[in-house]
Amino acid sequence: MFQFSINKNFFLQALNTVKRAINTKNAIPILSTLKMEIATEGITLIGSNGQISIENFISIDQENAGLIIDDPGSLLLEANFFISVISSLPSVELELKEIENQQLVIKSGKSEITLKGKDSHQYPRIQEVSPMTPLLLETKVLKELISETAFAASSQESRPILTGVHFVLNDQKQLKTVATDSHRLSQKLIQLENVGDHFDVVIPSRSLKEFTTVFDDTVETVEVSFSHNQMLFKSEYISFYTRLLEGNYPDTDRLIPKEFISKITFNVSSLRQAMERARLLSNATQNGTVKMEIKDNRVRSYVHSPEVGQVDEELETISLTGEDLSISFNPNYLIEALKAIKAEEVELCFISSIRPFTLKGTEEDNLIQLITPVRTH
Amino acid sequence: MFQFSINKNFFLQALNTVKRAINTKNAIPILSTLKMEIATEGITLIGSNGQISIENFISIDQENAGLIIDDPGSLLLEANFFISVISSLPSVELELKEIENQQLVIKSGKSEITLKGKDSHQYPRIQEVSPMTPLLLETKVLKELISETAFAASSQESRPILTGVHFVLNDQKQLKTVATDSHRLSQKLIQLENVGDHFDVVIPSRSLKEFTTVFDDTVETVEVSFSHNQMLFKSEYISFYTRLLEGNYPDTDRLIPKEFISKITFNVSSLRQAMERARLLSNATQNGTVKMEIKDNRVRSYVHSPEVGQVDEELETISLTGEDLSISFNPNYLIEALKAIKAEEVELCFISSIRPFTLKGTEEDNLIQLITPVRTH
Numbered sequence: 235m236f237q238f239s240i241n242k243n244f245f246l247q248a249l250n251t252v253k254r255a256i257n258t259k260n261a262i263p264i265l266s267t268l269k270m271e272i273a274t275e276g277i278t279l280i281g282s283n284g285q286i287s288i289e290n291f292i293s294i295d296q297e298n299a300g301l302i303i304d305d306p307g308s309l310l311l312e313a314n315f316f317i318s319v320i321s322s323l324p325s326v327e328l329e330l331k332e333i334e335n336q337q338l339v340i341k342s343g344k345s346e347i348t349l350k351g352k353d354s355h356q357y358p359r360i361q362e363v364s365p366m367t368p369l370l371l372e373t374k375v376l377k378e379l380i381s382e383t384a385f386a387a388s389s390q391e392s393r394p395i396l397t398g399v400h401f402v403l404n405d406q407k408q409l410k411t412v413a414t415d416s417h418r419l420s421q422k423l424i425q426l427e428n429v430g431d432h433f434d435v436v437i438p439s440r441s442l443k444e445f446t447t448v449f450d451d452t453v454e455t456v457e458v459s460f461s462h463n464q465m466l467f468k469s470e471y472i473s474f475y476t477r478l479l480e481g482n483y484p485d486t487d488r489l490i491p492k493e494f495i496s497k498i499t500f501n502v503s504s505l506r507q508a509m510e511r512a513r514l515l516s517n518a519t520q521n522g523t524v525k526m527e528i529k530d531n532r533v534r535s536y537v538h539s540p541e542v543g544q545v546d547e548e549l550e551t552i553s554l555t556g557e558d559l560s561i562s563f564n565p566n567y568l569i570e571a572l573k574a575i576k577a578e579e580v581e582l583c584f585i586s587s588i589r590p591f592t593l594k595g596t597e598e599d600n601l602i603q604l605i606t607p608v609r610t611h
Numbered sequence: 612m613f614q615f616s617i618n619k620n621f622f623l624q625a626l627n628t629v630k631r632a633i634n635t636k637n638a639i640p641i642l643s644t645l646k647m648e649i650a651t652e653g654i655t656l657i658g659s660n661g662q663i664s665i666e667n668f669i670s671i672d673q674e675n676a677g678l679i680i681d682d683p684g685s686l687l688l689e690a691n692f693f694i695s696v697i698s699s700l701p702s703v704e705l706e707l708k709e710i711e712n713q714q715l716v717i718k719s720g721k722s723e724i725t726l727k728g729k730d731s732h733q734y735p736r737i738q739e740v741s742p743m744t745p746l747l748l749e750t751k752v753l754k755e756l757i758s759e760t761a762f763a764a765s766s767q768e769s770r771p772i773l774t775g776v777h778f779v780l781n782d783q784k785q786l787k788t789v790a791t792d793s794h795r796l797s798q799k800l801i802q803l804e805n806v807g808d809h810f811d812v813v814i815p816s817r818s819l820k821e822f823t824t825v826f827d828d829t830v831e832t833v834e835v836s837f838s839h840n841q842m843l844f845k846s847e848y849i850s851f852y853t854r855l856l857e858g859n860y861p862d863t864d865r866l867i868p869k870e871f872i873s874k875i876t877f878n879v880s881s882l883r884q885a886m887e888r889a890r891l892l893s894n895a896t897q898n899g900t901v902k903m904e905i906k907d908n909r910v911r912s913y914v915h916s917p918e919v920g921q922v923d924e925e926l927e928t929i930s931l932t933g934e935d936l937s938i939s940f941n942p943n944y945l946i947e948a949l950k951a952i953k954a955e956e957v958e959l960c961f962i963s964s965i966r967p968f969t970l971k972g973t974e975e976d977n978l979i980q981l982i983t984p985v986r987t988h
Contacts, residue, residue: 312919315891315919318891319888319891322884322887322888322891323888324881324884324885324888337920338920343924344924344925344926344927345885345888345922345923345924346922346923346924347888347892347920347921347922347923348920348921348922348923349919349920350918350919350920504701507699507701508701508722510699511696511699511700511701511722511724514692514695514696514699515724541727542689542692542726542727543714543715543724543725543726543727544724544725545722545723545724545725546722546723546724546725547720547721547722547723548721549721550721
């Protein structure tokens with residue numbers, strides 16, 4: 235039966251990291267617990283929701299952990315409840331000790347709290363990722379990839395593969411990340427210096443969004459490894475596993491147009507604000523669209539809702555070339571696309587009123603986005 | 612048909628004040644609108660949910676309002692939608708103009724938005740409060756009264772009168788404020804220097820909580836007036852009306868005990884933290900209580916949950932006098948009571964294990980609270 239002492243704040247931070255994977259209303263009751271494995275060199279905390287699993291290791295050598303292990307062992311504890319109890323304790327010095335019948339006694343200051351735990355053998359095995367040469371990526375770069383693409387993935391389960399983000403690492407050390415819900419698409423290409431084994435996988439966008447909250451900015455790099463149905467992001471102390479989506483991702487390369495009849499450059503934030511105004515009224519229309527009209531060297535946005543009213547405004551442009559055009563689309567897609575652009579200016583390129591248009595931040599050649607118009611007649 | 616121009620930010624602030632009274636899912640559809648009355652000296656914005664009504668006046672003389680009125684008039688607008696539209700506008704200079712069929716045209720920069728409004732005659736009349744000598748109160752003092760008592764009012768409609776706070780102003784210039792849900796009670800007495808007409812009213816605690824958010828700290832004093840079923844809090848620009856609860860408030864004076872067998876002084880925050888720990892486990896027990904035990908000059912808190920575990924701790928005391936005692940109560944009541952105490956130390960006074968105990972902050976003689984124990988056998 236294990237026994238250890240630890241710094242409360244350090245312990246809480248690790249517990250809260252692992253908790254991110256835990257859904258207390260999981261259909262599999264045991265997954266509402268977290269697993270504590272106490273070994274001589276440190277403690278491993280494990281949480282999982284069946285899709286994502288997070289392991290956080292606390293080493294006896296870590297500064298500020300205050301970790302002293304007297305005896306090893308393991309136990310399952312109701313995650314939310316255990317974390318609430320730990321955070322309520324009066325002293326930063328905690329002593330945790332297992333007693334008979336999977337009970338845990340926690341001492342802190344003059345408080346003594348006894349909690350019922352569960353046998354750790356009831357916990358499912360977190361699948362291991364088969365050995366491959368891991369890809370070493372800067373956390374910052376990976377988070378950027380995610381924030382620039384994952385939002386474009388589908389949130390609907392009608393085509394499950396589209397709820398994921400397609401990651402492809404090819405021979406030319408090029409990493410392509412692309413997501414689409416069939417109405418809009420976002421693709422980022424980056425050139426790597428180091429490279430691991432090639433891969434071609436579809437990662438659930440929800441897992442990727444969770445990834446960005448688990449690895450904070452103090453974690454500089456992560457090792458990325460894949461197996462046939464699982465993927466692992468690993469830093470010094472945290473291992474983040476996610477299941478992969480099965481199936482073939484559609485060929486998106488052929489969707490990206492190359493030739494255009496009109497191009498407009500906007501200031502990103504002023505275009506976004508105009509679209510937010512348009513959205514207020516387009517939400518009250520039947521097809522939810524805004525009309526953008528290029529005419530006489532001016533650009534205008536227009537929404538008419540028979541119930542609510544109308545918005546009509548001239549959009550400020552930085553440059554405008556090509557033919558007149560009128561195109562209708564969901565302003566929400568443009569707003570979300572603009573949020574992903576870090577440049578101050580954005581170029582929209584059009585082929586026709588019924589073909590997708592592209593967006594690129596100026597001087598951001600490696601991120602391209604597509605929005606499909608809505609036919610309004 | 613009215614026409615005026617106004618500063619966007621000033622207008623938004625007033626709109627958001629009035630919005631606090633508006634419930635967009637009101638059973639009376641017209642109450643999801645706000646009323647704009649444009650007169651030569653300024654604009655009055657009005658919102659109401661039937662219980663609370665708020666009027667905010669914007670004067671042409673107010674600095675920063677930028678208000679210029681060309682023509683008077685009035686109109687109803689869907690509150691949430693109108694406020695979203697105003698806040699989305701590009702320029703701080705707004706021009707608002709009524710056109711045919713109760714439509715409103717808003718111009719700001721290069722945007723022009725047209726909204727459908729409604730005839731202002733459809734709006735119900737906000738009842739006026741009959742003239743009396745108003746009581747002038749510091750906003751800070753009134754907010755303090757509210758935060759110290761309103762939480763103890765009942766949230767259940769089984770005895771509607773207990774969902775209110777009892778305000779009594781008597782001949783001796785004494786203002787008594789008391790709330791109870793029959794399990795706990797909080798009473799504050801303050802001595803006034805100025806005084807208005809006497810009153811004895813029960814104000815819904817929900818209205819009082821809303822009051823504290825509407826009047827910010829820049830409003831130094833409010834005038835308080837009452838009529839038989841309504842009450843008005845009035846500052847220079849804002850009028851806040853609330854309906855009163857009908858019925859007789861129970862006689863609470865007789866509930867407050869004067870003689871005790873034991874008294875304990877605690878540090879407020881350390882007692883509160885101990886009760887928060889106790890609550891984690893008491894939530895998982897049948898009667899939801901913590902047991903506090905005075906024995907051998909020590910105080911101990913104890914909770915045992917057969918399902919979850921137990922907490923057992925010695926409470927740090929500052930002083931302790933009187934007889935041994937064991938008393939069980941809902942720790943949540945004690946936590947909420949302690950939140951209302953501004954002093955660093957609190958005195959708990961006990962009569963017996965089955966009679967209510969009192970709490971007072973040290974040097975806070977005008978605020979007294981009562982908590983009823985739970986019989987556990």
